[in-house]
Amino acid sequence: MATPVTTSRRAGSRSHGIRRGERTAGWLFSLPVIVILGVFLFIPVLMAIWVSFSDWNGRGSPLSTSVHFTGLTNYAAVATDGGLAERNLGLALRNNAWYVVLVVPTQTALSLMLAVLVNRAILRGRSFFRTAFYFPSVTSSVAITVLWLFLFSTTGVINKVLSWFGINGPNWFHDARGIVHVALGAVGVNSPPAALANHGLFGIDWWEWLSGPSFAMTAFILMAIFTTSGTFMLLFIAALQNISPEQAEAGALDGANGWQQFWRITLPQLRPTMFTVVTLGLIGTWQVFDQIYTGTKGGPGKTTITPAYLSYQTAFEGQEWGQGSAIAFVLFLIIIAFTLLQRWALRERRLSKRRSFHHQTRGKTS
Amino acid sequence: MTWLTSRGSLGAGSLALATALVLAGCTSTSPEATPSGTLSPTSSSVGDLTSSNDPLTLLIASSGDSETKSVEAAVAAWSAKTGVQATVEVASDLAQQLAQGFAAGSPPDLFYMSPDALAGFASNGSLKAYGDFLTNKRDFYPALVDNFTVDGNFYCAPKDFSTLALVINTDMWSAAGLTDADIPKTWDDLDAVSAKLTANGHVGLAFGPQFERIGVFTAEAGGGLVVDGKAAVNSDANLTALKYVQSHLQDGTFAYSSDIGAGWGGEAFGKQLAAMVIEGNWITGFMTNDFPDVNFRVAELPAGPGGKGTLQYTNCWGMSADSPNQKAALDLVEYLTAPEQQLTFSAEFGPMPSIASAADAWTVANPTLAAFLAGALYAQYLPSQAGAGDVIADLNSQLESLKDGDPGAILDAEQANLQAVVG
Numbered sequence: 001m002a003t004p005v006t007t008s009r010r011a012g013s014r015s016h017g018i019r020r021g022e023r024t025a026g027w028l029f030s031l032p033v034i035v036i037l038g039v040f041l042f043i044p045v046l047m048a049i050w051v052s053f054s055d056w057n058g059r060g061s062p063l064s065t066s067v068h069f070t071g072l073t074n075y076a077a078v079a080t081d082g083g084l085a086e087r088n089l090g091l092a093l094r095n096n097a098w099y100v101v102l103v104v105p106t107q108t109a110l111s112l113m114l115a116v117l118v119n120r121a122i123l124r125g126r127s128f129f130r131t132a133f134y135f136p137s138v139t140s141s142v143a144i145t146v147l148w149l150f151l152f153s154t155t156g157v158i159n160k161v162l163s164w165f166g167i168n169g170p171n172w173f174h175d176a177r178g179i180v181h182v183a184l185g186a187v188g189v190n191s192p193p194a195a196l197a198n199h200g201l202f203g204i205d206w207w208e209w210l211s212g213p214s215f216a217m218t219a220f221i222l223m224a225i226f227t228t229s230g231t232f233m234l235l236f237i238a239a240l241q242n243i244s245p246e247q248a249e250a251g252a253l254d255g256a257n258g259w260q261q262f263w264r265i266t267l268p269q270l271r272p273t274m275f276t277v278v279t280l281g282l283i284g285t286w287q288v289f290d291q292i293y294t295g296t297k298g299g300p301g302k303t304t305i306t307p308a309y310l311s312y313q314t315a316f317e318g319q320e321w322g323q324g325s326a327i328a329f330v331l332f333l334i335i336i337a338f339t340l341l342q343r344w345a346l347r348e349r350r351l352s353k354r355r356s357f358h359h360q361t362r363g364k365t366s
Numbered sequence: 367m368t369w370l371t372s373r374g375s376l377g378a379g380s381l382a383l384a385t386a387l388v389l390a391g392c393t394s395t396s397p398e399a400t401p402s403g404t405l406s407p408t409s410s411s412v413g414d415l416t417s418s419n420d421p422l423t424l425l426i427a428s429s430g431d432s433e434t435k436s437v438e439a440a441v442a443a444w445s446a447k448t449g450v451q452a453t454v455e456v457a458s459d460l461a462q463q464l465a466q467g468f469a470a471g472s473p474p475d476l477f478y479m480s481p482d483a484l485a486g487f488a489s490n491g492s493l494k495a496y497g498d499f500l501t502n503k504r505d506f507y508p509a510l511v512d513n514f515t516v517d518g519n520f521y522c523a524p525k526d527f528s529t530l531a532l533v534i535n536t537d538m539w540s541a542a543g544l545t546d547a548d549i550p551k552t553w554d555d556l557d558a559v560s561a562k563l564t565a566n567g568h569v570g571l572a573f574g575p576q577f578e579r580i581g582v583f584t585a586e587a588g589g590g591l592v593v594d595g596k597a598a599v600n601s602d603a604n605l606t607a608l609k610y611v612q613s614h615l616q617d618g619t620f621a622y623s624s625d626i627g628a629g630w631g632g633e634a635f636g637k638q639l640a641a642m643v644i645e646g647n648w649i650t651g652f653m654t655n656d657f658p659d660v661n662f663r664v665a666e667l668p669a670g671p672g673g674k675g676t677l678q679y680t681n682c683w684g685m686s687a688d689s690p691n692q693k694a695a696l697d698l699v700e701y702l703t704a705p706e707q708q709l710t711f712s713a714e715f716g717p718m719p720s721i722a723s724a725a726d727a728w729t730v731a732n733p734t735l736a737a738f739l740a741g742a743l744y745a746q747y748l749p750s751q752a753g754a755g756d757v758i759a760d761l762n763s764q765l766e767s768l769k770d771g772d773p774g775a776i777l778d779a780e781q782a783n784l785q786a787v788v789g
Contacts, residue, residue, distance in 0.1 A: 058486075083786055084786070174575075174624035299763065301763040317461050317483075318753070318755070319483075
């Protein structure tokens with residue numbers, strides 16, 4: 001009877017004795033971060049949510065008594081009212097969607113490829129290549145944007161190189177034509193079928209949604225791939241180095257060729273890293289701002305405005321603070337939705353019945 | 367305006383900011399006269415302005431070093447005269463910095479304010495409408511006063527202004543066999559000279575792909591975006607103008623500056639990619655600094671079917687409602703907009719005085735630029751109602767593809783947008 005009492009006392013003394021104050025110390029040590037995140041992140045986010053539901057007009061505190069709750073008015077203005085604000089959001093979403101669709105898969109595939117190349121033991125000068133590939137990532141995006149503006153100017157290097165092959169390069173940062181439209185125009189499709197032209201979303205008809213990124217946006221897409229692949233390559237290298245070479249060896253003994261080893265052994269083990277890379281890629285690409293701000297300010301023909309830039313412009317230049325915040329939260333919801341979607345898509349799957357049967361029979365025969 | 371110019375001014379701005387800080391340090395240590403009654407006599411109407419001993423802060427968007435130094439010198443002279451301390455800060459992004467100041471309740475006392483930003487800041491009560499208190503109120507050009515009047519309140523004193531005119535490369539002009547008698551007076555004349563001047567890697571006439579330039583043609587056609595307080599974007603006159611511009615973009619005698627590899631009209635002109643451009647007073651300083659070897663002259667824009675037309679651009683000295691020392695700020699504005707001070711500004715960085723009493727002296731000092739001032743008589747200005755800026759931005763995005771676009775459809779779409787803003 002005494003024993004359990006002692007144990008419980010011992011257990012109690014464990015949390016109150018030697019480890020007494022651990023809880024306090026823990027809170028104390030994390031306090032700076034909590035305070036910093038609270039003051040600079042959490043409270044501002046809450047205030048921005050409030051602004052998006054209010055009629056705050058940019059003067060004085062948003063929490064003062066002269067600011068009123070206006071419900072979904074701001075969200076309606078940017079999403080359903082049929083005015084210019086809705087059209088702008090539609091254009092921004094279209095531009096950014098193309099940007100995401102083209103950047104995320106390409107940068108993921110490219111960074112994985114670079115990582116596999118650089119990770120090979122036989123490659124000479126591995127560290128040189130690793131540094132070279134990573135270099136664009138550590139350069140400031142503003143500096144790279146400026147470089148890009150020169151490279152892709154009308155008479156710039158890119159067009160010069162294209163001219164060697166007899167291609168009359170586009171006027172990149174001033175060309176508002178969508179590349180899908182241009183491609184369709186090349187095969188003679190210049191006007192939309194009525195089904196596309198008469199229906200749409202956010203004030204933009206489907207034909208415009210399908211225009212593809214403009215040449216200006218295409219240049220930004222190339223830039224994003226160029227600058228981010230290095231960072232993600234590092235993540236993949238780290239993951240590759242965690243995979244023991246014995247597994248590949250075992251696979252080789254079982255008769256798997258190099259390609260099969262990569263697809264069946266290496267790639268499945270990279271799934272957590274893949275999740276990280278795709279998530280970071282999605283978030284980064286949906287939030288693209290600095291390139292637009294430094295480079296084109298949304299032009300030509302509004303084909304490079306993105307929700308992040310539109311939010312800034314609406315609030316600071318248009319003085320529509322509520323609408324600007326509303327756009328920011330629409331963007332927030334989009335990012336959350338996409339992250340959940342790809343979390344679901346990349347989940348650990350149990351083998352289907354057919355495939356597990358396949359495996360068992362294989363196991364028996366061998 | 368464009369990435370190229372804005373980037374340039376960003377660098378210049380940060381340099382100028384450093385200069386401003388150094389100068390500010392100097393003024394604060396120098397002995398000052400006692401703050402005494404050198405301020406303008408206070409009339410009864412000025413009674414609701416705030417007054418205190420607080421120093422003043424000015425926030426300006428400088429076009430470069432010369433403008434910054436010029437404004438700093440003028441403000442320092444006023445400080446020495448009145449004993450009120452005042453510092454000049456150069457904004458790298460004026461709209462953003464102002465918005466932050468208003469939100470935080472600590473805005474600069476005086477600042478550059480453009481007409482398109484006026485309505486937004488006026489509607490949320492950030493601005494003090496002090497125009498009627500100005501002792502030199504009647505001296506300002508009426509069109510400029512209208513430009514800064516919202517709902518019948520004259521908000522702020524125009525600090526200066528510019529108009530658009532036709533800038534001609536005189537070497538190309540004479541090389542094409544043209545003489546002074548050929549300066550275009552009508553659109554037909556313009557057709558003729560543009561065709562003659564289009565050759566050898568340059569176009570006849572270039573301008574930026576935006577309504578801020580193309581608007582001169584709609585003005586000359588007798589149109590405009592807002593007529594008698596109503597949106598009139600899809601008027602016949604505007605359609606005539608856009609079709610005229612479109613036809614010449616197509617035949618290659620006109621071109622957008624962006625299509626010939628320049629960030630804006632002035633750059634196209636300096637690089638000799640165009641024999642003529644439509645630009646404002648700012649081009650003279652730009653050419654002197656960046657392309658001193660290009661010879662040019664300035665002429666009035668040709669008249670279209672609706673007569674002469676051009677656009678004016680101006681900024682005012684905005685005053686914040688939260689400023690604790692509005693009386694001193696008003697006195698500083700009167701000092702900065704006085705004839706002699708505006709003539710000094712004009713000589714040092716370009717724009718024209720906003721007051722009629724300085725016109726003669728300005729013309730004497732700038733005989734070759736008289737065409738800019740002549741434009742003041744018939745200049746239109748862009749609509750400045752809250753939200754109009756977004757409509758113009760959308761119009762510009764459509765005008766970029768005017769060459770292959772449908773002018774009627776563009777104007778109809780923007781008519782609907784502008785009606786939502788203006789009525």
